[in-house]
Amino acid sequence: MATPAAPAAGDNRPPSHLFYQARLRRPLASRAEGIYIWDETGRRVIDGSSGAMVVNIGHGNPRVLEAMKRQMEAATFIYRLHFENEPAERLAAALADRCPAGLDRVFFVSGGSEAVESCLKLARQYAVATGQGSRFKVISRFPSYHGSTLGALSVTGHAAFSAPFAPMMHEMPKIPAPTAYLDRDGLDMAARGRRYADMLEDEIRRQGPETVLAFIMEPIGGASTGALVAPDTYYPRIREICDRYGVLLIHDEVMSGAGRTGRYLGGDHWGITPDLVALSKGLGAGYVPLGAMIASEKLVRPVLDAGGFQHGFTYAGNPLASAAGLAVLDEIDAHDLMGNAARMGALLKARLEALKPRFPFIGDVRGKGLLLAVEFVSDPETMATLPRELNAHARVVDLAFERGLIIYSRRTRGGIDGDHFLVCPPMIVTAGEIDEIMAILDDTLLALARELNLPHSA
Numbered sequence: 001m002a003t004p005a006a007p008a009a010g011d012n013r014p015p016s017h018l019f020y021q022a023r024l025r026r027p028l029a030s031r032a033e034g035i036y037i038w039d040e041t042g043r044r045v046i047d048g049s050s051g052a053m054v055v056n057i058g059h060g061n062p063r064v065l066e067a068m069k070r071q072m073e074a075a076t077f078i079y080r081l082h083f084e085n086e087p088a089e090r091l092a093a094a095l096a097d098r099c100p101a102g103l104d105r106v107f108f109v110s111g112g113s114e115a116v117e118s119c120l121k122l123a124r125q126y127a128v129a130t131g132q133g134s135r136f137k138v139i140s141r142f143p144s145y146h147g148s149t150l151g152a153l154s155v156t157g158h159a160a161f162s163a164p165f166a167p168m169m170h171e172m173p174k175i176p177a178p179t180a181y182l183d184r185d186g187l188d189m190a191a192r193g194r195r196y197a198d199m200l201e202d203e204i205r206r207q208g209p210e211t212v213l214a215f216i217m218e219p220i221g222g223a224s225t226g227a228l229v230a231p232d233t234y235y236p237r238i239r240e241i242c243d244r245y246g247v248l249l250i251h252d253e254v255m256s257g258a259g260r261t262g263r264y265l266g267g268d269h270w271g272i273t274p275d276l277v278a279l280s281k282g283l284g285a286g287y288v289p290l291g292a293m294i295a296s297e298k299l300v301r302p303v304l305d306a307g308g309f310q311h312g313f314t315y316a317g318n319p320l321a322s323a324a325g326l327a328v329l330d331e332i333d334a335h336d337l338m339g340n341a342a343r344m345g346a347l348l349k350a351r352l353e354a355l356k357p358r359f360p361f362i363g364d365v366r367g368k369g370l371l372l373a374v375e376f377v378s379d380p381e382t383m384a385t386l387p388r389e390l391n392a393h394a395r396v397v398d399l400a401f402e403r404g405l406i407i408y409s410r411r412t413r414g415g416i417d418g419d420h421f422l423v424c425p426p427m428i429v430t431a432g433e434i435d436e437i438m439a440i441l442d443d444t445l446l447a448l449a450r451e452l453n454l455p456h457s458a
Contacts, residue, residue: 032059035426035433037406045401048437049408050426053222053255053371056282057331058426064287064327071323080317087322094329095294098264100273105300107309108317110289112254113147115278116216118293119250120151121311123214123276126248126299129306135213138250139203142174143414145224146216146252146278155216158224158415173207175199177221178230181364182383193231201241214248214276219266220368222255223410226375226420227367235270248275248299254291258282259332259427261369262342269368275299285328288321337427338369344429345369351438352423359445361386361454370427375412375420385418390452393419399447405440 011025027039035058037045050056057064071087078085092106107122109115120138127135140146142157153162154169157177162169178196180189187195204212215238221228242249251274256266260282263269267277277294284290303309315321332338349372352365363377376392378384386392393409396419400407412418425437449456 034058034060035429044404046405046425046433046437046440048400048405048423048425050370050424051286052281052408053260053422053424054281054284055286056258056260056427057285057328057337058428059286061287061327061331063331064285064324067327067330068287068320068324071320074319076318076320078317078319079314085317085319085322087319087326088317091322091325091329094326095279095292098329099277099294100265100268102273102296102298103277103294105295105297107293107295108322109280109291109293109313110315110321111291112252112278112280113149113152114313115254115280115291115293116147116152116155116250116252117149118311119216119276119278119295120155120214122293122295122299122303122309123248123250125303125306125309125311127213129302132246134210135246137173137207137212138214138216139173139175139200139207139212139247140216141177143177143224143412144174144218145222147254156224160415173203175203177225177228178234179225179228180231181366184382189231190233193233194237196230197234197237197241200238201245204241204245204247209245209247212245212247214250215242216250216252218252218254218256219269219272220256220261220371221373222252222371223408223422224415226373226410226412227371227422228373229366229368232270235267235272239272239274242275250274250276250278252278254278254280256368256371258285258328259338260341260371260424261367262338262345263369264338266368266371283328284321284325287328288318288324289315290321290325332427335428340429341369341427344425344427344431344434345372347431348372348423348425348429348434348437351434352441355442355445356380358442358457359449359454360456361449362445367422370424370429371422372424373420373422375418385413386452386454388417390419392448392452392454393421395451396421396444396448399451400440400444403440403444405437405444407441 030040096104140155144157146152146156150169155172180192251267257279280291356362363380364375397409407421409421412420
């Protein structure tokens, strides 16, 4: 007979058969609406991280729920080998319309890891189909996070996640992430951007250009780098280098895509067209598991001509998921949520910046739109990290939750040192709700400073 996990002392709930990363039990959610979640006691919490940067249009949107209900009454599952379905066709067309010219072929999946895995496999099959079978290496950045499947993990730059599985996978080459804000080298940001991009060319040459298949990057960083934005010069130079060596450019837009940064894709801020895009999270906005790989006909045609794409998932193009994705896009358009993300993101970023004088341990505030992060340091001049044993990134999350705000945090420097937290509320957030978020954050940071003996003013 199965033995469920025992609850913690003082927890009167029945034991749980569920397990995820750890034994920690969390409150039981009873409902969610807009930017708020209520637990079973009636306590209301602000979802200041949109779950895991997923719930882009907020919780409980009635128009999305109604669209899902209509589709459920028609069909909830149609297998792609037997029939096409209208919601999937319409969603693919809508995504092609929102992507840079040429990115017009869509392969649906259920999540971000699957989207990245699909990009890696299509890139490889394209190389084989076009007589470039020696190309198999995918260069990525350190730190970075691209997913938890073995393929996606091989391009993830986070030792704690990948180390246990190293014997099971082919570790791919890494170059430094463009953490130009840390550099104290006398260069301006434009020069730093070019220098970080040139590291890709150096690595391609080191590996042998004939062996390098692709370069994968987050245009705007996610949890591993805390909304890292490279200098503007970085992006076109990366595209130029990839073109020079015939290397495919993959943009991981799992977190930065679907409008969160004020543009539909994060790469759109720099006018860069990648060869492949991995999209998820905000695509389904938490209403359904949904993701997509978006590619060009140039890549897809030779693969299909050579016998087909040897890859797939059972729920690819699910009509219910696609109907929800279409309704999410309709909400983004109807209410100018990308415009709101840009406006409210600028307001929120300015408010976060304004915390620095009171809390000198805030070393950097960065990001675009409503993908924003705050990094803690022990010295804002040298950007030295706080002592690891303070565990400040985890403690600030707990203190914020106690006060009614959900934020998201990680270690900043390769998952080992450094502390940052992300503030990424849904794209529907208002100025008044930002006031609520900031009031809680201010109190949270004051409590953190007092508890960890960090510099602050009352």
